[in-house]
Amino acid sequence: MRSGQNLYLFFLIITVLTLLGVSYFSYTSSWFSGVWECRLTVEEKKHGNTDLIFPPRIACAQPSVSNSRPDVSTMTPWLAPIVWEGTYDLTVIDNIYKQQNITVAVTVFALGKYVRFLKDFLESAEQHFMVGYRVHYYLFTDRPDEVPTVTLGEGRQLTVIKTATSNRWQEISLRRMEMIEKLIEKELTDEADYIFCLDVDSKFYAHWGAESLGDLVGALHAWYFGTSREQFTYERRPESQAFIPLQEGDYYYGGAVIGGRLEKVHKLVKTCRMQLDVDRANHIEAAWQEESHLNKYFLYNKPSKVLSPEYLWDDKKGKPSYMKVVRSSQVLKNNAEVRPNP
Ligand SMILES: CC(=O)N[C@H]1[C@@H](OP(=O)(O)OP(=O)(O)OC[C@H]2O[C@@H](n3ccc(=O)[nH]c3=O)[C@H](O)[C@@H]2O)O[C@H](CO)[C@H](O)[C@@H]1O
Numbered sequence: 311m312r313s314g315q316n317l318y319l320f321f322l323i324i325t326v327l328t329l330l331g332v333s334y335f336s337y338t339s340s341w342f343s344g345v346w347e348c349r350l351t352v353e354e355k356k357h358g359n360t361d362l363i364f365p366p367r368i369a370c371a372q373p374s375v376s377n378s379r380p381d382v383s384t385m386t387p388w389l390a391p392i393v394w395e396g397t398y399d400l401t402v403i404d405n406i407y408k409q410q411n412i413t414v415a416v417t418v419f420a421l422g423k424y425v426r427f428l429k430d431f432l433e434s435a436e437q438h439f440m441v442g443y444r445v446h447y448y449l450f451t452d453r454p455d456e457v458p459t460v461t462l463g464e465g466r467q468l469t470v471i472k473t474a475t476s477n478r479w480q481e482i483s484l485r486r487m488e489m490i491e492k493l494i495e496k497e498l499t500d501e502a503d504y505i506f507c508l509d510v511d512s513k514f515y516a517h518w519g520a521e522s523l524g525d526l527v528g529a530l531h532a533w534y535f536g537t538s539r540e541q542f543t544y545e546r547r548p549e550s551q552a553f554i555p556l557q558e559g560d561y562y563y564g565g566a567v568i569g570g571r572l573e574k575v576h577k578l579v580k581t582c583r584m585q586l587d588v589d590r591a592n593h594i595e596a597a598w599q600e601e602s603h604l605n606k607y608f609l610y611n612k613p614s615k616v617l618s619p620e621y622l623w624d625d626k627k628g629k630p631s632y633m634k635v636v637r638s639s640q641v642l643k644n645n646a647e648v649r650p651n652p
């Protein structure tokens with residue numbers, strides 16, 4: 311009886327000491343935390359691995375130690391790259407991003423007469439946009455019967471989403487924010503890693519690839535590149551949530567290109583949608599609708615990558631020497647003819 315009690319006590323002490331030892335070890339040991347990190351990495355993979363892993367023994371040029379584009383700024387004051395032709399090595403970029411096995415969602419709206427832009431948009435995107443990557447177009451339209459049949463490359467697909475239209479183009483344009491917000495919440499969380507929200511009245515002319523990917527991506531508007539901030543067409547009335555005072559502002563970003571990782575773009579579109587709601591309740595519409603709210607957002611939530619006007623060009627501006635390549639440009643359109651209202 312007595313020796314049984316002693317044995318019980320002995321095992322109890324051993325168990326308590328073992329438990330204490332294990333918890334101390336797991337708390338301090340680098341080996342243990344290493345195992346923990348490995349688990350996290352595996353978990354991370356489900357949501358897309360963002361490590362910039364580069365495969366061994368790939369031949370590529372040695373990076374230059376001088377600025378390859380002295381004619382333009384290639385970095386924002388918060389050290390986000392501004393992507394210009396000549397600033398990146400596509401071999402390096404593709405070797406990194408191809409490994410990540412990513413899917414890029416693209417939202418495009420074609421309501422009313424804007425369905426006429428779809429054919430060129432899709433056909434040129436198939437030739438130039440994220441070629442070699444999985445791309446899933448989400449096309450919002452009120453005229454599903456008029457969506458052209460375009461042959462898509464391997465790993466690329468298109469989903470048509472029937473959408474109610476509006477009799478005001480401003481409303482169509484700004485409502486994109488809430489539709490993208492809902493799309494990300496309802497459909498994209500496990501489907502895509504990155505998203506680009508693009509204007510349909512644009513056409514691709516040259517390579518637009520993985521160099522454009524980043525956490526939060528904006529594009530410099532062709533018409534305001536190089537102009538002073540007082541001239542930017544930001545919303546200037548303090549009554550609007552999109553208000554930016556004259557002495558503030560980095561760049562003027564175009565509403566036609568918004569990109570980034572899903573969660574970052576979700577935060578952007580949700581914030582802009584809420585600000586648009588407040589403006590609506592106060593009976594005020596910002597000068598350039600959601601583009602004004604986007605500019606306000608980017609001023610206080612800086613993009614991690616900025617696309618040069620190569621990605622958002624307008625042929626009416628000609629071709630200045632800094633434009634080594636036009637990747638995407640706005641289609642010439644007769645606003646009075648295509649829009650439902652002046
Ligand atoms: C180059 C650029 O940065 N353009 C922006 C600019 O004018 P834009 O003149 O480019 O605006 P827009 O007429 O192209 O409208 C924006 C987008 O809304 C859609 N849409 C519009 C009207 C319509 O009847 N049907 C239809 O589907 C379509 O996807 C179009 O691409 O300002 C707008 C807000 O005022 C948007 O921020 C645009 O992105």
Ligand SMILES: [Mn+2]
Pocket residue numbers: 509510511566640
């Ligand atoms: Mn447009």
